[in-house]
Amino acid sequence: MMEGDENIQASKGKNVESFSSLEAPRKKNKKIENKRRFSDEQIRSLECIFETESKLEPRKKMQLARDLGLQPRQVAIWFQNRRARWKSKRIEQEYRKLKDEYDNLACRFESLKKEKESLQVELQKLSDLVVSSHDGGREDKGAKEHSIEDGGSGSGYSSWKPEAKPRFSNEGLEDRVGVYSDDQNENSIMRSEKSEDKGHQLLRMDDNDHAEMPLASLEKWYSSVDPNGILDQSCSSSQWLDFWT
DNA sequence: TGGCCCGTTCCACTTACATCA
C-alpha cells in the first residue's frame, strides 16, 4: 500500500502547504480538498513516538506538530487512527491465536475419540472372549461380571442370569458418558479418571436410570475434566458434548 | 456541595480520496 509513497512525495515534495485548506477543523463540507498522505519522514517520527506512548500529552502534541510542520489536530487524528489500526491488528492476532488453539483442541479430541472407539472395540472383544470361554459361566465368575452391571452395589445379585450378555455396546457406553443418574453423580466420573479399570468404572452407570444430567452436575463435570477452562474458551458446553456423542 | 454548562479528548464508525493491480 505504501509502495508508491516515495513517488507521491517525490513529485509533490513537502505536503505541508496542502493542508492549509484543512486548517479550519471539523468543517461541515465533507469534500476533502487536496488530501495528501504524510511524508515518510513524518510517518517515521510519528511511529517512533507511538512506540513509546500511544497517547500524547497536549504539550507533546503541540511540540510534535511544530516539529513536523503539521496541525496539532492532524497529529491527534493520526494518533487516533494509529490506535485504531493497532487495536484491529491486535484483535486479528488474538483471533488467529484462539483459532489455532481451537484447531489443536479439535484435533486432539478427534484423536482421543478414535482412541476411545478402538478401546471400546478391544473391550468388546475381550468380553466376548470371557463369555465364550466360560460358556455359561459359574456363579462366582458371574458375580464378578455382574458387579459391572449393577454398579457394584450388590443389590440384584441373585437376579443375575448367566445368559445375560454384558452390555458393552458403543451406544450404551456413549450414553453413559453424556447422561447419568442423579444419585450416581460426577464422582463416578472422578473415580473412572483415577481408576486403572476405566471400562469397568464407566459401566457402573446403569442404563436403567438414564436421567438427563443436571446442568450443575454437567458444569462440575466439565470443570473436573477441564480445570483450566480451555474448552470454554472456544466452544460451548453443548458443542463439546456433541464431540463426545 | 450538588448541578449545570462548556470545552476537550477519546472511541467507533463512516466518508472521501489516493493508489495499485
Place this chain on the structure above:
DNA sequence: CTTGATGTAAGTGGAACGGGC
C-alpha cells in the same frame, strides 16, 4: 482507460471527564 480493493486522513456523533460558575 476503467474498476474494484485497499489504506489512510479526516468527519461525525456520542460518552466521559475536568474546570468554572
